[in-house]
Amino acid sequence: MKRLILPLLAISCATIAAEPLTKTEKSEVESLLAEAASKMIYLNRDCGKEIDKNKFKELSKLKAFSEGYMTIEGVSWERIKRKAHQEYGMLKIDAPLGELCEQYKAAIKGSYRFLK
Numbered sequence: 130m131k132r133l134i135l136p137l138l139a140i141s142c143a144t145i146a147a148e149p150l151t152k153t154e155k156s157e158v159e160s161l162l163a164e165a166a167s168k169m170i171y172l173n174r175d176c177g178k179e180i181d182k183n184k185f186k187e188l189s190k191l192k193a194f195s196e197g198y199m200t201i202e203g204v205s206w207e208r209i210k211r212k213a214h215q216e217y218g219m220l221k222i223d224a225p226l227g228e229l230c231e232q233y234k235a236a237i238k239g240s241y242r243f244l245k
Contacts, residue, residue: 163212170217176230
């Protein structure tokens with residue numbers, strides 16, 4: 130549990146002190162998070178791996194931080210949701226029978242080891 134709390138606390142502190150995102154950065158972060166969200170939707174609907182929406186928002190901070198963004202403040206969750214569902218549709222066309230489940234499950238375990 131400490132392994133989870135300490136990084137989240139550090140990111141929360143860094144987020145408070147971080148400068149706001151520019152319009153271009155917001156767009157980049159929204160695209161990054163939409164891609165991650167589309168994979169989460171795929172895992173949830175096609176692989177039987179439930180992902181809590183609130184947990185996803187917390188993990189979004191980690192994802193953005195790992196990509197060099199100090200904050201996700203000001204992003205549009207509605208735009209992210211809309212893009213994510215569009216990208217999920219493309220994933221579903223490419224892999225309609227859950228062919229990507231193992232790949233995405235492995236990616237989550239590799240990136241977020243504290244998840245079970």
